[in-house]
Amino acid sequence: MDKTEKAKKFSSKAKIDKAVFMTILLAFPLLQFFVFYILVNFNSILLAFKSYSGDDQYIWVGFDNFAKVINSFRVDPGMVIMLKNSAIMALFGIAMIFLNCVVTYMIFKKTIGSGFFKVVLFLPSVISPIVLVVIYRSIIQNVLPVIFGVPSIGEWLNAPTAFYTILLLGGLFGFGPAVLVFLGTMSTISESLLEYGKIDGMNSLREFWHIILPQIYPTIISYTVITIATFFTNFGLIFAFFDVSKAEVAIQTLGYHLYVQVYASVNYYIYPEIAATGLLYTALTIPVVFLVKNCMEKFGPRDY
Amino acid sequence: MRKSKIKRNNLLFIIVSTTFLSLYSLCILYPMIWSLFSSLKGPLDFLYNPAGLPKEIYGGWQFENYSTALRVLFISVSTAEGGSRAVYYGEMLLNAVIYTAGCTFVSLFSHTVTSYIASRYKTVVSKILYTMVIVVMALPVVGSMPSEVQMTRALGLYDNLFGVCILKGGFATMNFLILYASFKAIPADFSEAAALDGAGHFRILLNIMLPMVRNSILAICLLSAITYWNDYTTVGVFLPSHPTVTFGLYRFQYSYQPESTPPVVLAASLISCLPVLLLFLAFRNKILGAVMMGGLKG
Numbered sequence: 001m002d003k004t005e006k007a008k009k010f011s012s013k014a015k016i017d018k019a020v021f022m023t024i025l026l027a028f029p030l031l032q033f034f035v036f037y038i039l040v041n042f043n044s045i046l047l048a049f050k051s052y053s054g055d056d057q058y059i060w061v062g063f064d065n066f067a068k069v070i071n072s073f074r075v076d077p078g079m080v081i082m083l084k085n086s087a088i089m090a091l092f093g094i095a096m097i098f099l100n101c102v103v104t105y106m107i108f109k110k111t112i113g114s115g116f117f118k119v120v121l122f123l124p125s126v127i128s129p130i131v132l133v134v135i136y137r138s139i140i141q142n143v144l145p146v147i148f149g150v151p152s153i154g155e156w157l158n159a160p161t162a163f164y165t166i167l168l169l170g171g172l173f174g175f176g177p178a179v180l181v182f183l184g185t186m187s188t189i190s191e192s193l194l195e196y197g198k199i200d201g202m203n204s205l206r207e208f209w210h211i212i213l214p215q216i217y218p219t220i221i222s223y224t225v226i227t228i229a230t231f232f233t234n235f236g237l238i239f240a241f242f243d244v245s246k247a248e249v250a251i252q253t254l255g256y257h258l259y260v261q262v263y264a265s266v267n268y269y270i271y272p273e274i275a276a277t278g279l280l281y282t283a284l285t286i287p288v289v290f291l292v293k294n295c296m297e298k299f300g301p302r303d304y
Numbered sequence: 305m306r307k308s309k310i311k312r313n314n315l316l317f318i319i320v321s322t323t324f325l326s327l328y329s330l331c332i333l334y335p336m337i338w339s340l341f342s343s344l345k346g347p348l349d350f351l352y353n354p355a356g357l358p359k360e361i362y363g364g365w366q367f368e369n370y371s372t373a374l375r376v377l378f379i380s381v382s383t384a385e386g387g388s389r390a391v392y393y394g395e396m397l398l399n400a401v402i403y404t405a406g407c408t409f410v411s412l413f414s415h416t417v418t419s420y421i422a423s424r425y426k427t428v429v430s431k432i433l434y435t436m437v438i439v440v441m442a443l444p445v446v447g448s449m450p451s452e453v454q455m456t457r458a459l460g461l462y463d464n465l466f467g468v469c470i471l472k473g474g475f476a477t478m479n480f481l482i483l484y485a486s487f488k489a490i491p492a493d494f495s496e497a498a499a500l501d502g503a504g505h506f507r508i509l510l511n512i513m514l515p516m517v518r519n520s521i522l523a524i525c526l527l528s529a530i531t532y533w534n535d536y537t538t539v540g541v542f543l544p545s546h547p548t549v550t551f552g553l554y555r556f557q558y559s560y561q562p563e564s565t566p567p568v569v570l571a572a573s574l575i576s577c578l579p580v581l582l583l584f585l586a587f588r589n590k591i592l593g594a595v596m597m598g599g600l601k602g
Contacts, residue, residue, distance in 0.1 A: 021505035022421055022429060029414040032473045035455065037440065044451035103328075106321035113322070119588055120329045123336075126584040128534035130554045131573040135339045138566060142354040143338065172331060184596030203313040229444035239537070243558040262449045263540050271450035278447010285444045 048276035052269035065276035078249040085163055086253040089234055093227040096171050097220060104182035105208050122180060124173035133240040136169055163251045170236040178223065185219045186212060214301040221296045229289050232281035235259060343369055343570040350566050373572035376563040379555040381545045391547055399465060400548035404532040406469035412525055414475040419483035420509060440476035449541065456542060468542045479524050486520040487513065523590045530580045549576045
């Protein structure tokens with residue numbers, strides 16, 4: 001065999017080795033993706049156009065499920081309340097993004113004890129929401145009324161204040177990871193840029209507004225997009241705070257309503273409606289997400 | 305004059321930020337410490353002395369609350385025959401360990417191999433993998449859980465601890481991007497030198513590449529383990545007969561058993577979060593570093 005033939009044989013063997021290697025490694029992940037993303041979503045789309053007829057059988061009903069879902073917002077005031085709560089939760093989440101940036105900046109400036117604060121900020125993310133709920137429910141109902149001498153504080157977890165109490169607690173617990181992600185982004189800001197700001201006589205507020213915010217703006221966009229993308233699925237701590245299906249409608253969000261229907265459904269008759277609901281919500285969310293992302297990129301601050 | 309004004313403003317900033325962060329820390333740490341002391345109270349002590357330390361007049365320090373929690377913490381689950389059975393803490397703990405370890409391993413495997421191929425091999429498959437991840441992360445899909453339940457039932461994975469681990473084996477998450485960046489940062493010289501020495505693809509991956517990204521892998525492994533240990537939404541839907549400790553605690557607090565007094569429920573809560581708390585404190589620098597790295601990839 002001459003040198004050219006040997007080289008060709010070696011090259012084709014190397015290609016085969018590489019192909020075999022990639023196939024072995026990617027077999028499971030790609031199969032998992034195909035089954036649990038492609039097939040599941042395809043089945044979900046088909047399910048949205050069907051109705052359960054008993055004995056694990058479904059019949060085609062066209063757009064009936066979609067009509068039911070849209071109609072439910074007209075006839076059921078509870079759905080409108082849930083939509084309002086979902087909107088409040090999303091707006092609160094977006095407001096929290098800005099607060100996270102400010103808090104992160106405090107740690108970035110190496111405030112006294114910033115290392116300790118980093119650990120404490122992340123602690124609620126390590127502990128299960130169920131544990132946090134058990135502890136904070138007891139604190140609100142039993143301890144705060146005694147400490148402040150105001151018995152009505154114990155009622156904060158009843159309607160009509162329950163939703164806002166849970167929202168605030170969710171904000172309190174959700175600080176940690178966001179702060180750390182922003183801290184990671186801030187750590188990439190060039191030292192010379194910050195030095196330039198100091199020489200220019202910038203105080204902390206001006207430095208934050210003119211240098212820090214533009215530099216971390218892409219991360220702010222990511223978080224805003226995620227918050228909007230979870231508009232219809234977010235239920236925060238509501239499920240953890242109440243026994244299944246015992247949360248009053250005034251406290252529920254659309255995401256909670258969706259999840260509890262799947263969690264509590266012994267019969268499968270409701271699955272097509274949930275699938276149709278999900279499809280509608282997805283169709284509404286995708287264009288809004290892309291619109292918000294494009295607008296924020298177009299009209300946001302430029303790099304300093 | 306201007307310099308002193310800036311200095312004054314910066315001092316004010318430090319005071320305000322330290323005060324804010326201290327208040328926040330108080331809101332987090334006080335409840336934790338309070339729950340520790342309250343878990344050692346009797347029921348009357350908890351009722352009449354909610355804010356203070358355990359008092360002798362109400363029975364003093366009740367360390368047996370922890371053994372009571374382990375003994376009485378149970379929930380009823382349905383059986384295939386249509387009846388019900390009690391699942392106690394020991395079984396829930398075993399379920400939690402299997403669920404956490406299984407999901408972490410499967411998820412980490414998927415993320416590692418896909419990010420490795422996508423970052424180190426210049427092929428069409430690599431581009432497709434990367435695009436798939438970005439598209440899946442960008443597209444919010446709502447309401448697919450009923451279809452997931454149907455799929456897992458059809459495949460025999462429903463209500464099966466190992467089956468649900470496969471469900472969690474997806475790779476289109478932020479962890480892919482973190483590992484992708486870590487693998488991409490390794491110079492090509494290492495793999496080329498190994499190839500010249502006769503190392504095959506598997507050898508290069510196992511002996512050279514994985515050791516070089518072990519810090520990223522460890523951090524993601526720890527974060528994933530914490531997430532799966534605390535997961536209750538997936539367990540509630542897909543593992544109705546195999547509750548984990550976290551989900552068991554959720555159901556237990558509403559079970560209204562005579563011995564599940566508030567201090568005992570608090571004791572059960574602290575027991576359930578102890579493993580992840582110890583894990584976090586032992587590896588906090590790596591965990592915090594991995595989360596911060598997410599910001600770079602954002």
